[in-house]
Amino acid sequence: MSKAFVQVTLKRSILDPQGSAVEKALRQMDYPVEAVRVGKYMEVTLRDGLDRAEREAALEEICRRVLSNPVIEEYTFSWEE
Amino acid sequence: MKIGIVRFPGSNCETDCLEAWRVMGAAADMLWHQETSVRGYDLIVLPGGFSYGDYLRTGAIARFSPIMADVIRHAREGGLVWGICNGFQILTECGLLPGALLRNAGLSFICAPQFLRVEKAAPPFTGAYAPGQVICLPINHGEGNYCIDxxxxxxxxxxxxxxxxxxxxxxxxxAAGNPNGSAGNIAGIVNRAGNVLGMMPHPERAVENLTGGEDGRGLFRSLLSAGRERHGHRDET
Structure with missing residues (x-):
């Protein structure tokens, strides 16, 4: 099995009201915070028997079609060692 | 005019839609999201609610449910599709309408009457309104902040x-008239061909004075007369 860690965040150009609210709260608590963006973290475990290229292609497509909305979000992923 | 209302797990305005059509003198069928064909229908309504619990993103999972493949086919062939609230979110997710709906700018869930201006008063959806007419419909959403590049x-x-x-x-x-931060105060849009409408406000909750006024009736009236015309043309050919 190969496990991937997927992160989905709002594009830089999109205002993130959740992030702004957390950021304001942290500043009010006197933490030296410059900016906060809130995103999503997902773990996706793929079936056995895929070679490296197949699993990369499958996960790319999953991220692009389902886990993120390319209109507003971007994604990154890495594989468990 | 054959009308189908799609019920997804988590939809909660489908019965309101059914009742609104009844009040307006039309019958509609409830369609389960697992069905694979909408053939024979003139209008498909995607109702409000929280399909699939809004998991991942609003509308993101509903958009892949079996019935949606055929709703997309129906829309591409010129069939009428009307998405209200969560229905609008599903339509942007599946690419039938551009843009996306984000968390409201103020972060709060808003449930309130809201004034709207009818910018496009034309068949098939809004022919019964006057251009520039100001109407009042309920809004009821946490993620209605329309975003587009x-x-x-x-x-x-x-x-x-x-x-x-x-x-x-x-x-x-x-800004004072904008409840959720939407770009250009946009509350509803159509696709280029004009047969797919997505809107956040709830006209189905505004067809009777007893509950929310009658300002929503114009949409139902417009669609019914569009339906009559479509069938008229079909009968001729």
Whole structure:
């Protein structure tokens, strides 16, 4: 099995009201915070028997079609060692 | 006019839609999201609610349910599709309408009457309204903040595809009239062909004075007369 860690965040150009609210709260608590963006973290475990290229292609497509909305979000992923 | 209302797990306005059509003198069928065909229907309504619990993103999972593949086919062939609230979110997720709906700018869930200006008063959806008419419909959403890039926004405006805008009681589409931070105060849009409408406000909750007024009736009336015309043409050919 190969496990991937997927992160989905709002594009830089999109205002993130959740992030702004957390950021304001942290500043009010006197933490030296410059900016906060809130995103999503997902773990996706793929079936056995895929070679490296197949699993990369499958996960790319999953991220692009389902886990993120390319209109507003971007994604990154890495594989468990 | 054969009308189908799609019920997804988590939909909660489908019965309101059914009742609104009944009040307006039309029958509608409830369609389960696992069905694979909408053939024979003139209009498909995607109702409000929280399909699949809004997991991942609003509308993101509903968009892949079996019935949606055929709703997309229906829309591409010119069939009418009307997405209300969560239905609008599903339509942007599946690419039938541009843009996306984000968390409201103020982060709060809003449930309140809201003034709207009818920017596009034309068949099939809004022919019964006057251009620029200010109406009041309930809004009921946490994620109605319409977002689109500058080029997409320009296209919508230039092609006259903004159907409703959030406004003040006086009809001003300014910050004071914008409840959720939507780009250009946009509350509803159509696709380029004009057969797919997505809107956040709930006209199905505004067809009777007892509950929410009658300002929503214009949409139902417009669609019913569009349906009569479509069938008229079909009978001729």
């Amino acid at each position: 500058a080029a997409g926004r320009r296209e919508l405006e230039e092609e006259g595809r903004v159907v409703f805008r959030y406004v003040t009681a006086e009809g001003a589409a300014d």
